[in-house]
Amino acid sequence: MVKSTYQPSPSVLQPLPPGWTEHKAPTGHTYYYNADTKESTYKRPGVAPPPPASAPPLNPHEQQLRAAPDCPQINLSDRPSRTPFMAQYGQRKANSTVAIPGCEPWILVYTKYGRRFAYNPAKNASYWRIPEKLMPAILELDQARIREKAEGRAPADQQQTEPGDNAEKPATPAAEQPDEAAHDYDSSEYEEVEVTDDEDAEDGQGEDGNARKRQRTEESPANDGPAEFTEADIAAQLAAMNADYGDIEMGEGGEDWEEGDEGLPLSDEDARELFKDLLNDFNINPYSPWEKLIEEGKVFDDARYAVLPTTKARKEVWEEWSRAKIQELKERRAKEEKKDPRIPYMAFLQEKATPKLYWPEFRRKYKKEDPMKDPKLSDKDREKWYREHINRLKLPQSTLKADLKKLLESVPLSALNNQTMASHLPPQVLADIRYISLDPKIRDPFVEAYVQGLGAPPEAGEAAEQEDDAAKKARDDRRKWEKALEERERAVAEEKRRQEKRVQYERGRLRDEERELERAMHVGKRGLQSQLVGEKGEAS
Amino acid sequence: MPAIRPASKRKAPPDGFSDIEEDLLIFGNKMKDAQNTPTDNIPKHQAQWPIFQIAHQRSRYVYELYYEKEAISRQLYEWLLKNGYADAMLIAKWKKQGYEKLCCLRCIQTKETNFNSTCVCRVPRAQMKEDQDVQCVSCGCRGCASTD
Numbered sequence: 292m293v294k295s296t297y298q299p300s301p302s303v304l305q306p307l308p309p310g311w312t313e314h315k316a317p318t319g320h321t322y323y324y325n326a327d328t329k330e331s332t333y334k335r336p337g338v339a340p341p342p343p344a345s346a347p348p349l350n351p352h353e354q355q356l357r358a359a360p361d362c363p364q365i366n367l368s369d370r371p372s373r374t375p376f377m378a379q380y381g382q383r384k385a386n387s388t389v390a391i392p393g394c395e396p397w398i399l400v401y402t403k404y405g406r407r408f409a410y411n412p413a414k415n416a417s418y419w420r421i422p423e424k425l426m427p428a429i430l431e432l433d434q435a436r437i438r439e440k441a442e443g444r445a446p447a448d449q450q451q452t453e454p455g456d457n458a459e460k461p462a463t464p465a466a467e468q469p470d471e472a473a474h475d476y477d478s479s480e481y482e483e484v485e486v487t488d489d490e491d492a493e494d495g496q497g498e499d500g501n502a503r504k505r506q507r508t509e510e511s512p513a514n515d516g517p518a519e520f521t522e523a524d525i526a527a528q529l530a531a532m533n534a535d536y537g538d539i540e541m542g543e544g545g546e547d548w549e550e551g552d553e554g555l556p557l558s559d560e561d562a563r564e565l566f567k568d569l570l571n572d573f574n575i576n577p578y579s580p581w582e583k584l585i586e587e588g589k590v591f592d593d594a595r596y597a598v599l600p601t602t603k604a605r606k607e608v609w610e611e612w613s614r615a616k617i618q619e620l621k622e623r624r625a626k627e628e629k630k631d632p633r634i635p636y637m638a639f640l641q642e643k644a645t646p647k648l649y650w651p652e653f654r655r656k657y658k659k660e661d662p663m664k665d666p667k668l669s670d671k672d673r674e675k676w677y678r679e680h681i682n683r684l685k686l687p688q689s690t691l692k693a694d695l696k697k698l699l700e701s702v703p704l705s706a707l708n709n710q711t712m713a714s715h716l717p718p719q720v721l722a723d724i725r726y727i728s729l730d731p732k733i734r735d736p737f738v739e740a741y742v743q744g745l746g747a748p749p750e751a752g753e754a755a756e757q758e759d760d761a762a763k764k765a766r767d768d769r770r771k772w773e774k775a776l777e778e779r780e781r782a783v784a785e786e787k788r789r790q791e792k793r794v795q796y797e798r799g800r801l802r803d804e805e806r807e808l809e810r811a812m813h814v815g816k817r818g819l820q821s822q823l824v825g826e827k828g829e830a831s
Numbered sequence: 832m833p834a835i836r837p838a839s840k841r842k843a844p845p846d847g848f849s850d851i852e853e854d855l856l857i858f859g860n861k862m863k864d865a866q867n868t869p870t871d872n873i874p875k876h877q878a879q880w881p882i883f884q885i886a887h888q889r890s891r892y893v894y895e896l897y898y899e900k901e902a903i904s905r906q907l908y909e910w911l912l913k914n915g916y917a918d919a920m921l922i923a924k925w926k927k928q929g930y931e932k933l934c935c936l937r938c939i940q941t942k943e944t945n946f947n948s949t950c951v952c953r954v955p956r957a958q959m960k961e962d963q964d965v966q967c968v969s970c971g972c973r974g975c976a977s978t979d
Binding site for chain 1: 843844848849850851853854857888891892895896899900901902
């Protein structure tokens, strides 16, 4: 049906009656022309000469139309239910309109997404919610659709024989498609938003501008309301509706959020929690700025975005959330044991390093890799290890094995013993260059065998003996301090003793002196005489 | 707004940089784009507006991370300032009362201006005429008074 909607019926094979000739229209359709009667028709004149009624004569205007190279086929047999515009643009499967039988000015407009609204071109009013008075008519219309669909392609055969209907066929599925979609979510069809049109002037203009142009191409008797409702108008209507709609949804200070939420008012606390939930679910980076969240706009589509009424409130909650989240992340990180940054680099070296690449080449080639970017390692160290590793790769296997054995022996029994799993080797082994320089295929069995041969993990008492260097150092220091203190105490005591001795000695001397003085002061009755006698005796 | 030093010419960043690296990269790319867009068909005084704005946003980002959310360490904050990720002079102003939302340093410069006063964006919204919409000449700010 891409080329032409016209399919010749079986009777076509019969020769044309005299006077008729076959021609091809620029659109690809074959038509027949009778030079005598100046008659032209799409329908092949059969054995029985076609009655003039079945092949309607075309007026000059229509002939012109058919001859025009770009003019699409238009259904001229008029149907009140379809606008001529539909026949022309039905292929787009986009917006479509259906006049509602019985309620004349009203039409039903299907949007691209299968939703529909009622539109009254006379009053220029549109409603998502179908007005009460239109309900029965629309229900009838829907039922007719379903029935038509159930009947399937039966009518299609009929249409094939009628060239007049050809142009209509593309329009039919187009009109049906949104209908099917609309049936799937019935609830969304009857929404409670009334859209009053503020942009009358604009709409009117659009209608004039677009509809008049289309009208020129056909002369349908149903030229009133529905006929003038063009795609541009649908777009304008939708835009107007969306403007109102969008304002409500994104509204800064709007008090109604989503239509569904009107029934259950959320408490402030709940709303905040919901919004935080949303942030958690979208894996928002708590370190990112608020503007990024807004710019990306991922969260707008979620219903939980609308539980908070204003952007200001949202930002507040976001701030609170991000603060808590960052704190949580910090705590988690503090709990995690620190990993030696050399381990991933060494593993990376083992995987990628090759003697074919010099260090600058290697660095350039893998500069995007995580171990190469790790800020905890300096570039100098990385280079040193790379060179060392490359040099070691050239050594014979036996040397490498011996080195690895030496490395394993240097690890204390508490860290490496027969209960160590091969996947959980101690970090001092994993971070060593000797561990990676041996090919894993040889190394892993070797290490496993070595581990098997080791003794059981030491007991707690023994383990206490094998302390970390740091602890040992601390203990040594302490001992040293204690010793120094003891020495000092001893020195002090000695000094004290010496001082005491001196004091005692001084005290003894003082006592002697006092005694002498006392003796000197002791004068008898004879007093001076005795002394003088003494002196005399001495003198004589 | 000194240029950010290239990664190869600077000290390794302190811990926690990897958390904010991505967002800083986005800011950096925005800044590069702003610097490279041609300014042929825009008024001369507007040519540097986007650059001022991005510099403000980035400084604000760092400021909030350190002072409000306390998400980054002091070392990292100082490292960021030293490496030009944020404008220390501008942040210094934000800590002062009345300057909490200051858009740029040029807007509080009173010397060598036409009326020897600060920029119009420093005027509180309440004191402006009704519906008067202004954008300041130096950075395109629409109002950065603390009361707004």
